[in-house]
Amino acid sequence: MSTETPIRPETRPEARNPRGFADRRGPDLVAERRLVARVSEVYERWGFEPLETGAFEYADALGKFLPDADRPNEGVFALQDDDDQWMALRYDLTAPLARFAAQSWETLPKPFRRYAFGPVWRNEKPGPGRFREFVQCDADTVGSDRPEADAEIIAMAGEGLRAAGLDAGQAVIKVSNRKLFDGLFEAGGVEDAGQKLTALRAIDKFERLGWGGVAALLGEGRLDESGDYTKGAGLPPAVIATVEAFLASAGTQGLTRAETLDAVARAGGLGETGERALNELAAVDAALNVMGVGQDAARFDPTIVRGLEYYTGVVFEADLLLETTDDKGRAVRFGSIGGGGRYDDLVARFTGERLPATGFSFGVSRLASALKAAGRGAGGGVRGPVVVIVFSDADMRHYLDAVSELRNAGIAAELYLGRAGMKAQMKYADRRGAPAAVILGGDEIAAGQVTVKDLDAGRALAAGVTDNEAWKSERPGQRVVARSELVATVQTIVAGPRTAS
Known part of the structure; x- marks a missing residue:
């Protein structure tokens, strides 16, 4: 006869996982691990060494690059150590690299080329295909200001996409330069940093919202379909008109990278900073041509700005073109499956001295989900x-x-x-x-x-x-x-x- 005391129903915890944290079984895990292995092999072949940093960083070391708020754990999962310092789970693999580079720079080969992979965590509202915990796989070059460093990262990202299982024409890397908008803002007299960041985040939604939605966010604000109101950047009407002309300047499909730069230059209003950005992109184009990166594999798109605040120059985003469907056969668009760019000021937060850097990050979990939705997941290739x-x-x-x-x-x-x-x-x-x-x-x-x-x-x-x-x-x-x-x-x-x- 059992002497164990049964657990009363009212004291039993409900078996549930937190929102935004998914349980994954064999096929899905194997799919992600295969992607990481294949992409990592590409990174190593291009001369990048592996690096692993801890899951936690001090909150001030991570920086406030996710949505601003009064509490230190907005956008991240944070807790206080026993010495009352705030620690947070890393929200990406780039901020920990900046801390590591600043801490170890004297002993590192320069430039320092590293790749890393692992889970990251963001304390954001979860949704379909949007998780609070997901896996990234990054490669970065720290210590080179050459545009060829950006071009190499772009070319390597394309090879990584192919290694992950995507064929030609199933993804494109869109490239731009944050300095183009810096030039527009300078020429329009916009100096407030918060105003500029709000405007950049609005422009980053161009593909999803179209010009009407972006224009509202550049102005007073926008009321979305759910009834939520987002305060706008409050740009002057003349600057909003300049941004519209700028975005329209390269909207023609089929332009080469060089033709896109010409179209942007003709739109005008870029100022001296914007002209420097065009020159940087022209150098990136020249290097991509030498490396044999086709116009359909990497193209210039001035609407790409990337949402994170720390980007300072060339930015790029990998867009999935592969047709995907959900479990009911309905078409699903995944969009971005990775991105990156130049962040020349991130290490300077620790050292006070500018240290150029550029890198790219694959959203491993997102890409694995997209391949699965396209019938290209691990289910047909993973055996028990x-x-x-x-x-x-x-x-x-x-x-x-x-x-x-x-x-x-x-x-x-x-x-x-x-x-x-x-x-x-x-x-x-x-x-x-x-x-x-x-x-x-x-x-x-x-x-x-x-x-x-x-x-x-x-x-x-x-x-x-x-x-x-x-x-x-x-x-x-x-x-x-x-x-x-x-x-x-x-x-x-x-x-x-x-x-x-």
Whole structure:
């Protein structure tokens, strides 16, 4: 008789995960890990070394680059250490790099080229496809002010997208320069930093809101469909008109990068700072041409500004063009799957001396979700282990020997350790995505044989069989072989193409 005291219903916690924090199982995790591995291989081939920093940084080291507020944990998850200093989970991988570079600069090779990957956290309102915890994979060059450094990051990002599984024409990297807008603001007499930042964040919504929505945010403000009101930047009407002409100047599809720069230059109103930005972009274009980056793979788009405050020059954003649908077959647009740019002032927050830097970040979780929505996720390429079926405790040594033999041959395998019958075990193997099930009943053991059920072949044949009796008589994908041939037989199945269940 049990002496344990049962837990009363009123004291049981509700099993739930916090909003914006997702539970992920095998296929989704494998998809992300494969993306990270493939992109990291590209980063290393381009000469970037790995770096790992802690999940927490001091809040003042992270900086206030997410939405401003009076409390230190706005936009981040923060807590006080035992010495009363505020720590926060990192909201990206760039701010920790700036802290590390400032702390270690004397001992680092210069320029310092590093890549990093891992989870980041943002205390923001979650929504469809928008999480509070997600994975990024970055590469950055710290210590070079050459436009070729920006061009190299852009070219490498394109190669990373291809390594992640995107074909030509399924993504484009859009490039611009924050100094173009600095020049517009200077020429229009806009000096307030907060006003300029609000305007840049409004322009960053151009593709989603169109000019009407952006114009409202550049002016007094905008009331959205939900009834929420967003206060605008309050720019003078003349400056808003200049921004409109600027954005329209390069709106023609099919322009080359050089033609886009010419169109922007003709729009005028850029001032001296804006002219320098055009020269920087022209140098980036020249380097991209030498590296063979096509006009359709990377193009100039003056509407790209990036939302974070710390960008100072060239900025870029990877836009997914691949057609994607949700689980109901409705078209879904993912848009940006990564981005980055130049941030020459970020390290200076620690040292007081400007240190140029540029980098790119893949949104690994977002890209994996997009590939899955396009039918390109890991579900069709991730296999579970071969499952060894258990019939009798008395024959356990035979099952253990078989599963060990498979594992020693490099085959993922598991011994079923529940207490269900064979039918339930076969269903278990199917749900696990097992390529094969190994059957060692008493007859097989006595005859020195083993039955191997090719579950992949069975799934393929099942899709075309309508007669249940015919299915039972044909016993598709099942073969009886000598016990000594177990490994070779399973290796043949595992090496074959997988059929999605």
